[in-house]
Amino acid sequence: MNSLYAPALLLLQDSVFDNMRQGVAHPDLSKFLIIGALLFSIGVAGVLTRRNIIVIFMSVELILNAANLNFIAFSRYLQEQGSVNAVAGQVFTVFIIVVAAAEAAIGLGLVIALYRNRETIFVDKIDLLKW
């Protein structure tokens, strides 16, 4: 199975890259956590920078999914450690998905009510309470 990476391995023959090559060829828990952290940060950047409130909601979904990925990765890690209740992470993920669905329904209801009243979905135009 090592031949699969043959082109990449040739580039990374140097022993300095040995650790990195090991990390790329054999991703472990930390790689999943890093992917989760990056997804989370993309979501945070989306929430903080976009003006369209619907896209902000989508970024929140991205954040919740990053949390789900961490939960599942740790659940898998605990399974292999022989933990007693190792699927707790997966059960928690089910609840996160439920709450995300409820949040999306309420949030989009608010967006529709907002659009009916203010004719806009840009967050910086909704400044009725701004002093």
Next chain:
Amino acid sequence: MVLSGWESVFFWVFALAALVAGMLTVMARNAVHSALFLISALVSVAALFVLLGAEFIAGVQILVYVGGVMVLFLFVIMLVNVSAEERGREELFNPPAQTTAAVCFAALIVFGFFYAINKSAGQFARTEERPAALRTARGGQLPPSATGVAAISEDTQRVGSSLYRYGALPFEIASVLLLVAIVGSVLLARTPKQELSADDIDPEVVEELSAAGELTPAEIEAAAHAAEV
């Protein structure tokens, strides 16, 4: 937990797909494109769930998120017309100062996470390198899959029994939460006309709306009559 062979190829493909789709979700000009990129990000994360042996969660993710929540998003995007943003007349992001501050904040979060992960890196390393799917099967009691490469995991069964044994109360609370969300979103999305016919509207608002011509006197009369009956 160490992946090897095709599993790591699978991991990198879907991890990069999730990250790229996430970036495009945040950066797309058209909100519909944003939603479609978010769908591909969610599907990629579901693929990572399969890789981690959580087939049930992956299925729930596809069914609930992609099948339910994202369809709702697309409905609302098409209900509220945002064509000004698409045509480039409206600014996509907040003013530059705010955007820079936000990106710096996100970068700080990334560095914090990386630092924490680096700190604990050695603790997660395990030396055995069997394919992860084989490890889930306990002592060969479970049947092998059709391809014979991996065994069917007992994951779904364990999640179900854990959900109904240890998580029974949160499960019930979650169902009540969903009920509240249904009722709440129906209430929030009503038009003034529907509020009037349900006799659930402030008289001052009725006066304002009839002055603005949004409610005709005939409609108000009909609603008042309906409320009496």
